[in-house]
Amino acid sequence: MDGDHGTDALDARLRAFDAELANLRARVTELQAASANAPKAAQGQEDKLSLIVFSGTLDRLIAAFVLATGAAAMGMQVSMFFTFWATAGLRQDARQLKKTLLERAFGWMLPKGARRLPLSHMNMAGGGPLMIRHVMKQKGVASVEEMMTLSAELGVSIYVCTMSMDLLGMKEAEMIEYPGLSYCGVAKFLETAAPGKLTLFV
């Protein structure tokens, strides 16, 4: 009797053990599936660099284009979004355009293209940019104009914020010639930048 009772108890414990084992096995499979999915989610981040180019100064524009051309050379997909003061860096010498008085006034006050941008430090009434351009040439640093050409060649996309252009009275007809240069708003920027790994504000 005692022996039978002992065997029953052992059977019950074995059954409980089997059930627990099956439970644990199911849990392990579940966790394995979850961990297999986790790195995939991280890899889903696109190899992109998105730059918000805000500043209308030569030094910051140089920094933006060094990053853009460097990233494009690394095989990254690069988008530059020009907004506010930086849009003036994309102007070329303005042709006769129909503008309101206020737009005309902005046009006079804003730099006419990258060549006319001031420095954020040591501008010295326009002497600074001339000096930095001279030093850049001397030290083999590509000029902003050269980097714009390289960016075009490497497929860097340039977007210009239409709201800034409206505010500053800038017209599409006075922007530089750049392959695929397009005009957009914040939604287009966010849609482009959101899946990317890297977004910087310059």
Next chain:
Amino acid sequence: MTNVDARGKSCPLPIVLTARAVRQVAVGESIVVLADDRAFLPDIEAWCKKTGHALVQAQSKDGHFEAVVRRAL
């Protein structure tokens, strides 16, 4: 044979020119890059690591750097 002579050129030109040159050769072929920018060694290493091309050799030679990069894909 030198494919890219970036001596006297500063960041990011050495890697931009390397990226351009590696596209001109067939997969499995190598290019030689010369540069004297102080950032060149860490940059070419990082560039190869990121793009997957092989850094066959990178050394300092006669006051500049010389790197051999083999196109992977």
